Amino acid sequence: MNLHITLGIDSFYKRDYDIALFNFSLALQKDPDSKEARLGAILSDMAKEKESEAQALFEYYLLLSEDENSQSEDIVEDIVKLIDNSTESIYKLIESKELEFAINEENGIEYEDFIELVKQRGSFKKAFEDIMFSTKVMISKKEDFIDFLEKLIDNGFTEMSLNYLESVINIFPNDTKLLSLAQKARKI
Secondary structure, X not given: OOHHHHHHHHHHHOOXXXXXXXXXXXXXXXXXXXXXXXXXXXXXXXXXXXXXXXXXXXXXXXXXXXXXXXXXXXXXXXXXHHHHHHHHHHHHHHHOOOOOOOEOOOOEEEHHHHHHHHHHHOOHHHHHHHHOOOOEEEOOOHHHHHHHHHHHHHOOOHHHHHHHHHHXXXXXXXXXXXXXHHHHHHHO
C-alpha cells in the first residue's frame, strides 16, 4: 500500500481531515488512477461538513474492501453521489418555493416541516430517504417522536427505529407506547 494512503487512513481515523486529504492528494499525484486515494480524498473532504456520514462510509468501504471481488470504491462513490444529490435536491426544492420550511444552522428540519415534506413527496419513505443522510429531523414533542418511530417501523426502517427505541426506553422504562413499539419492531 502507498505510504501516503496509509498516512491518509491514519489521519482520517484521527479525525484530522485536512491532513488526510493532503496525504490522499499526494497519493493521487503519484498514481492518478488510484481509486483508493480518490475515495479517501472524497471522504476526507466530505467529513469536513458531514463527519458522521463520512466516517460511516469509510467504515463501510473498509468492510467492503475485505472482499477482493467487490468494487468497494465504486459502491461507496455511488453512495456519496446519492448523498450529495439528495442534499442538492432538498435545497432546490427550498429555492423553488415548492416547500416552505427552513433547514436551520444545524442542518436539521423541524418535525412539522418534515411532515410537510412527506405530504409533498406523497410518501414517508421517499421523503425520509431524501433527507436521511443529509439532514436531521428535529423532534421536540414526545407525541411527534412516537409518531416518527411508528412511521419508521411501518416504512421498513426497523433497525433505525430499534436504535432510537433502545436509547429512549432507558429514559422512559415504563412507557407502554414505547414498549409496544419496540415489540412491534422486533417482530418484523
